[in-house]
Amino acid sequence: MTTTTEAAPPEVIPLPPTKPRRKLTAYWLLLPGIAWLVVFFAVPMVYQGSTSLQTGSLEQGFRLTWHFATYWDALAEYKWHFVRSFSYAAIATALCLAVGYPLAYTIAFKANRRWRNVILILVIAPFFTSFLIRTLAWKTILSDGGPVVSALNTLHVLGITDAIGLTSGHRVLATPLAVVCGLTYNFLPFMILPLYTSLERIDPRLHEAAGDLYARPFTTFRKVTFPISLPGVVAGTLLTFIPASGDYINAQLLGSPSEQMVGNGIQKQFLNVLDYPTAAALSFILMALILGMVTVYMRKAGTEELV
Amino acid sequence: MSRVFKWIREHLAVLAGILALAYLVLPNLVVFAFSFNKPVGKFNYEWSQFSTDAWTSPCGVADMCGSLSLSLQIALLATIGATVLGTMVAFALARYRFRGRAATTALIFLPMAMPEVVMAASLGTLFLNMRIQFGFLTILIAHIMFCLSFVVTAVKARVMSMDPRLEQAAQDLYATPAQTFLRVTLPLAAPGIAAGALLSFALSFDDFIITQFNSGPTTVTFPMFVWGASQRGIPVQVNVIGTAMFIAAVALTVAGQWIGNRRKAQA
Secondary structure (H helix, E strand, O other), X not given: XXXXXXXXOOOOOOOOOOOHXXXXXXXXXXXXXXXXXXXXXXXXXXXXXXXXXXEEEOOOEEEEOOOOHHHHHHHHHHHHHHHHHHHHHHXXXXXXXXXXXHHHHHHHHHOOHHXXXXXXXXXXXXXXXXXXXXXXXXXXXXXXXXXXXXXXXXXXXXXXXXXXXOOEOOEOOOOXXXXXXXXXXXXXXXXXXXXXXXXXXXOHHHHHHHHHOOOOHHHHHHHHHXXXXXXXXXXXXXXXXXXXXXXXXXXXXXXXXXXXXXXXXXXXXXXXXXXXXXXXXXXXXXXXXXXXHHHHHHHHHOXXXXX | OHXXXXXXXXXXXXXXXXXXXXXXXXXXXXXXXXXXXXXXXXXXXXXXOEOOHHHHOOOOOOOHHHHHHHHHHHHHHHHHHHHHHHHHHHHHHHHOOOOOHHHHHHHHHHHHHOOHHHHHHHHHHHHHHOOOOOOHHHHHHHHHHHHHHHHHHHHHHHHHOOOHHHXXXXXXXXXXHHHHHHHHHHHHHHXXXXXXXXXXXXXXXXXXXXXXXXXXXXXXXXXXXXXXXXXXXXXXXXXXXHHHHHHHHHHHHHHHHHHHHHHHHHO
């Protein structure tokens, strides 16, 4: 993601066989970083599993009682939150792909060197601006009397989206559409950058060759460009879907209580209700579902190591 | 008319790309425009009147600039921590064969494949149960944790593409291992390390979810301030800071590319 402007390494030079003494160096290099991740990432993950099975209160302390009922209660209370999380994230990911692909394609093939850098900066620059402020800007853009809503109403688009439940009352704010729009916006750069990285590596002569073989531009895209860019598509969809399904900021700022996602539930249980077992159970379920989906998806998509 | 359609069809990808870019940039333009607003009431969502008040007194809001400086401190320290630890791990992964390599790679990958809220809640639960006081230190620990993987990925990609023969050549010319590392290896790896550090800074500075779960009530970073303000009433100064950050980021990136281009031209 960060090496987007650099060309692919020219060739891989095999490592010389490592001597035993140097092996020790490797462990010393790994130790601090890996210890940090074990203590502050892996251990909390396991610990969370145990917390989710505890009962008690903040005053009296929590004890491990293998209380599996927490899971059923959490699922019963938050099942629609899960449904919303994954469907909003899926729609946002699809939209990111639809919106991001043409832009990545334009940067990779249609822009000259100078423009390419300008556009890349514009794609990356939002990373450095507080995303909360930018998300709040959507409140202005999508406000009830604003130009976007007026235009959509004039074109009767909101009538249709009202009918299918994406919006309600001829407005956009505080509806699923606003939340999906915010999610798409927030994670779009995560889609564009891997797409661009994989598109940029394509030799333009392949396009010429396809044209020489009487392929129409769309056929060239379908049979040459898109298949080669698949690793970028897989990386981009993962980088969009995973954070989007755990997000609660867009639902909170742009939605109403009926658009709340799992993240909102975890946040509420952890920070307001102080029911840590339920928060832990919810986040454990979320993690398990996502890991499951990612594993299946990566098997199907058939890409190697992403790191 | 048919010529217009033909033109549109031929430039469909570029037109769609421009629309996508507009979608990405629009909120920044709104933030910029509304930094000159003089809103009626507490919220800055509707345009009322042009004013430069916010720009002339950017710190005129209680607590905002304090939170900004706290965010900068945390981002700086988290960047240093994550870059040092991450670079070491990246070198180990790129340069050595060792047992437990697959497990290490998985441990690096998992934080990037985990929704932030899951990491946030689990780390918060750990701190809570260990009775560790939430505050500056807990935020810093959390930020180093999630920035580390990104540094490893950036630096590892760079080190893998470096030619190990350059280091062998240095040693053939009687450079000590320390000299080789400082004069050859480190300068070659620098762009990857810089990319990882910049990304860490941006991620840490802008982080909200993990910070919200791991900060006490009294440690308010800038994103936490904005979140609080979005519920109580948003001062226009927030837009000033947002715009200034955007301009600074663009300027930094442009300067970085300019230096890079000059270096390439010299080489």
